[in-house]
Amino acid sequence: MKTVYERIQDMRGNLIRVKAQGVSLGELARVDLADGSSTFASVLMIEGDDVTLQVFKNTRGISTGDKVTFLSRQMQATYGESLLGRRLNGAGEPIDSGPQVVGIGVDIGQPSFNPTKRIIPREMVRTNIPMIDMFNCLVKSQKIPIFSIPGEPYNELLMRIANQTDADVVIIAGMGLTFAEYQAFIDNAEQAGTINKTVMFIHRATDPAVECMLVPDMALACAEKFAIEDKDVLVLLTDMTSFADANKEIAITMDQVPSNRGYPGSLYSDLASRYEKAVMIEGSGSITVIAVTTMPGDDVTHPVPDNTGYITEGQFYLHGGRIDPFGSLSRLKQNVIGKVTREDHGDLANTMIRLYSDSKRARERQGMGFRLSKWDEKLLFFGKLFEERMMNLEVNHALEEALDMGWMMLAECFEPKELGLKEKLVARYWPQVAANKA
Template sequence: MNLAAIRAAMPSVEPREIVGTVIAVKGLVVVVDSLPLPVGSLVRVAVTTRREHPRGEVVGFDGPRALVMLLSEADGIGSGVKVIGERPIASIPVSRQLLGRVVDALGRPLDGKGPILTGTPQPLWPARTGPLERGVIREPLPTGVRAIDAFLTIGKGQRIGIFAGPGVGKSTLLGSIARGTAADVNVIGLIGERGREVPEFLENVLGPEGLARSIVVVATGDETPLMRVRAALAACSIAEHFRGEGQDVLLMLDSITRFAQAQRQIGLSAGEAPATKGFTPSVFALLPRVLERAGRLAVGGSITGFYTVLVEGDDLTEPIADAAKGILDGHIVLSRKFAERSHFPAIDPLQSISRVADQVSDTAHTQARRHVIRLLSAHREAEELLAIGAYQKGANPDVDAAVLMKPHIDQFLKQDRDERADYPRTLRSLIELSIAADALRPAAAQGTATVSGPTTGGTRPRR
């Protein structure tokens, strides 16, 4: 056997096509006979009546038959149609040419700015990062949002959820963070959004400044469940590529709930039995695999993940919200009551938590944060008594100080959509609030105290 001759001939050898045959279409799934490909393989269906062959992915098996979920509609597919294997490993091409672009789940441009010519294939399911390959989160990542930087300080490599019902400002908050963050690259996955909301987000929320250093992956609600799931995975893979180059990446997925709903549809179509509130077991198996992909490497860059979670009826205990809270490193709760009072961003600091805030903050910041949070908590506990005039001044020094400080704390927490808060100035203002509240405690009980609020120190970037 001449190995040198075999090696020389290999480039000219045509790969063998793996071809199966459609024998049934069941809902969203095409049943294919004689297609020995692994789960996750990409295929195309050779429909002669369509200009482009629809593509799909092997999602399971039923004996010798492969179950293929389509990336587009099943129009024109009939019994006996050939299904041809394309790639055994699902991937997306990634390069710096993606910056400032809007693409679909397959990496195809949607923005009309021309083709993306180069890219290194990045697997949608890369090898898992070992726990000892991860670095300890030690550095803060300023977001430009005062309420987050002061009370819920984010660390590079942290994963945090934004929990809210519809219409309380999730997307607007994401846009503010994307414009104001200190990260090198933003990767934004819009999963299951309404079609009309995508251009609104790009133009009005993200803006040209935010888009310039962002990559946006879109799968709207009218696309197939597989495209919605792949869009989330593609966003993760793109973020991992830039992290591998040593950059600090901000990954945003809006929303994890719609991603879970898409996976539920795939699971039910593949024959999974529904479990908690109709969600299949694969949903709860997939959530940690996706959310754990963010993080900081011991050697290299970081991915800081923001994941929005839709809560039905503002119920934070519904299955997806509950599962996500157990995986993430903290959560930001947007309050409908705050939104109804035109308090934006509608972040409720008492319901929200960042599990790494203390380890990325200095002592002065940590003490000031705890002091102001204690005042807010005291005020909320006494709210009903204050509303009906039943609270007796002097009964609780914290409440007395909180009553005087509350308007100034609220003013500190409010922020216009286009305002970017300077991180050092935010911390100084928080410490000023804490010092002012401390000075008020003796005078508040006597009713002689007055207070002036700190400067918030925001800047308005050009749009």
């Protein structure tokens, strides 16, 4: 039998405090208001018989005389096939004017998948974005952030990835989105014809902070159920800095002692417990996680990107509207380059990055007024082509097309003997490129 507590001791922000016994952390409670309406809250902290709960909506309208009923279960997401094509808020409620989602309840915030059931990822996720597919391959079940600053086209990049991968299910978890950003995700999914395999959990900038904290847990709980049912799931989280800021706001309200730059000391584990949901399940599906992390002031030492870098398997660094090859890294690319891709992939990519780096130095020499050699001029021409044909986010090529284009660029700018490439690769691919050029 559920016990009803008829007095709220204290209210602060989205937090309420009651005196109760026999409750557990994360337990769900219902708050019944005097006007007959109700809202939900979850247990955030227990000190003796003082129980602090975070309310999923604003506490406006709640009085100290309202009733609190503990429901003896965790917060749950609703999972089922009817979830596909739907848009929900952080509390799991529909925001698309559709009916209630029908399905089974899944506890959120559960431990990550059993490590003994994980397998080493060796499958490439194709995006048709050369700066990803060719130079920093995305691998199925990888967890990787997009480091950026506000104003960069990171959501547009997420949309392209969502449209062009072959994932069975795409789950978008939006945190702190403006209405325009939220609408852009909807329009994109409808225009790309992917709406029927897309699920959106959305926290808008005007919604309570507590819902922002729930969004990734809702998304990842459903993703895990889809993966267990043999589906490849792509989870797109944007923006994890908003999630961390919501955590900080709640911690400050609870008078917790702040850590680095005001963030709670649990920031690392708060991020890791979400990212570690990325998994490839033996004999079943997978979860691949791509998460936007905006860096205030483009400061990579900020606590959120700094902690994220230790947890994830590389990063895509979005700078100046392009994926920067020098700030980007995929720690799993060695599992697929030259193994599930073409034999020339690794050598060609390394050579092109080396030459682009040299072209940047040649550009610096040019800017300082030094006389340029013929080699410098070749490097400058190559750098211009590289930025236009590879780094431009409007470019859309399958990996094999991008590799052929890479050989074409080398042939336009250099002689084979200048590159230090393996003779067998030059013999096999250079004539082909020359023939195409002719």
